[in-house]
Amino acid sequence: MTIRLGGMIFGLAITAVLVLWSLIPGVYNYIAGPAPEKQASYAFYEKPVAPAGGFAFDGAFGKWDVAQLQRGYQVYKEVCSACHSLKYVAFRNLRELGYTEAEVQAEAASWTVPGIDPNTGETTTRPGTPTDRFPSPYPNAIAAAAANNNAIPPDLSLMAKARPDGTNYIYSLMIGYTEPNAEKAAKLGFETPTGLYFNKHFPNVNIAMPSPLVLDGQVTYADGTEATIPQMSADVAAFLTWTAEPSLVARKQTGWFVLAFLVFATSLAFLSYKQIWAGLKPKKK
């Protein structure tokens, strides 16, 4: 009885405090108070979109489009890598993009990575080897911030998993550098701050990164594909999905074997369950 009485008193007390001090003033403010201020950016933001036709690795049976990953790598190398590193991806991982051992060696050597002079111990640079990671062009974060109007270009290894709907987010961001609707902007008094750029797919629509893909044909694809801006955007989004989750296709393929085995084993378990219980004749309600 004491427990029930104490519980009832505690329950009524905490509910009374919640309702009288928090809920009623909250409801009053919601109905009578001023509408919460919304940032002007909400009027211009658009959710990420997928490229026409989607990606080859979409869906439960998706596979890498190796040619697309190679094109995306080319976009990364010629455009993105000017500012962004891939610190969790090694040159040796390029083997998974269909390059041979020798090609990977040559590719790694075409990059310059930080090193130490074996004779003097001074810091220096050297050509990359397959075990090196994709380097940052800046020696440290302060240098990166100083060179980029105080915005540090993030590492791109995990970008496709570090944003909601990441693959489509990367694609959309690349094609999102448009002009804000002039009429709407005038009405809301919206202006992109100096040093930032308007991008309708960036959460607050003002991004520190200038548009990286500005011209059709900015990259000359080795496989002859026409390098339109949407094409380059989709290719680099695919490449960065691979850098974020290299095991994506292997994971799904393993998953099918695992599920097939489990469905088989569970069917057997169900049959043995039915057989063992058959003698008991449980009546169904």
Place this chain on the structure above:
Amino acid sequence: MSFAWAKQYEPKSPLTKWLDEKLPLPRLVYNAVGAGYPVPRNLNYMWNFGVLAGVCLMIQIVTGVILAMHYAANAGVAFATVEHIMRNVNYGWMLRYAHANGASFFFIVIYLHIFRGFFYSSYKAPREMIWLLGVVIFLLMMATAFMGYVLPWGQMSFWGAQVITGLFSAIPLVGEPLQVWLLGGFAPDNAALNRFFSLHFLLPFVIAGVVILHIWALHIPGSSNPTGVEVKSASDTVPFHPYYTAKDGFGLGVFLIAFCFMVFFLPNALGHPDNYIEANPLSTPAHIVPEWYFLPFYAILRAFTMDLTIPFTGIVLVPAKLLGVIAMFGSILLWFVLPWLDKSPVRSGSYRPLFKKFFWVLVLDMLVLTYCGGAPAEEPFVIMSQVATAYYFLHFLVILPIVSQIEVPKPLPFSITEAVLGKDESNPAVRTGAVGTGSDGGLPDGSLQPAE
């Protein structure tokens, strides 16, 4: 085991005979989860989740121990070692996704197990101790899961640690020094990460220990059942093995299909993208949200938006943060007194029409709290979470005791056998009360005594 008709273990080979004399471990297993444990014959699929929770604990311990071989609990490299596991360790991605989704599935299973307990009043006498130990396990699980989420040292790890340890700073006088002491610094850093790793490794084994006590306590009165009528005779029970090992085996298969589907096809669906950004004390995420299984309690924490003041004086009696902390901890701690709040003599919700309605309101209420806990702190979600929080406390502390007083329950079946086979077929021996006596003299008689 207290039932006289329980099968006895008989070692046959010389080896098992020898072993039974020296260390009767096979006998223990036989009596715990073998043919020596008589179980009500009418258990439905909701009784699968205890076994599944045990399987989840084993999955977490096995994957966790292997992950720990490749992980380094140092703030400088923790995030990178997780990526090392994902990229360079053979099948490391599978281990990590199994461990991360395993935590989610552990909570799905445990929530179903707890709500089974709510509906069938599994907490009532003579099973209070099983329930109390279960609440202890749940609290240990929450602590373990929270500390595990800090280990990848992503943005949500860091800011989650900041917010949750910040709860302790709401305690008057000692709060702030207590938070510094818990973290080993003024903000989460290497000291916090190291101790969280140490405790995250330790607590699952503590959980395993309490699980053993939980099962031990279960074996004193035996399992509850969907009618809530206690076991009366041998015809009410079947041996755990092979009947429930077979049924649980099928349930395990269904569970593993759902679990593996998430691990292999949607491994990040239950996580947060921000945790793939390395911890950065200088950049606060737009919305700090805990893992989904904490959301109902997070909504209760955030429901208190105003300080408790003396009206028109501005004197603060209790700050809003402390109110939220009291309510959040109170919302789980009140489960400890649940066996003494609900005094209805009928256990099963199937025979309690009024209770049943409120039970489903509670389920809906928990779903609303989960949704609001994940929503940004804006209207109308704040009002929704306040209404849902109020209902949560009223349900357990006011509605449940009153309902148990005024409700007229439906007539109960005489016995489990009668509930399963129908009145006509039931053994006359059952009706005349030919009941065996337990070896310890105390047989649960199903006389439906009030809980106090």
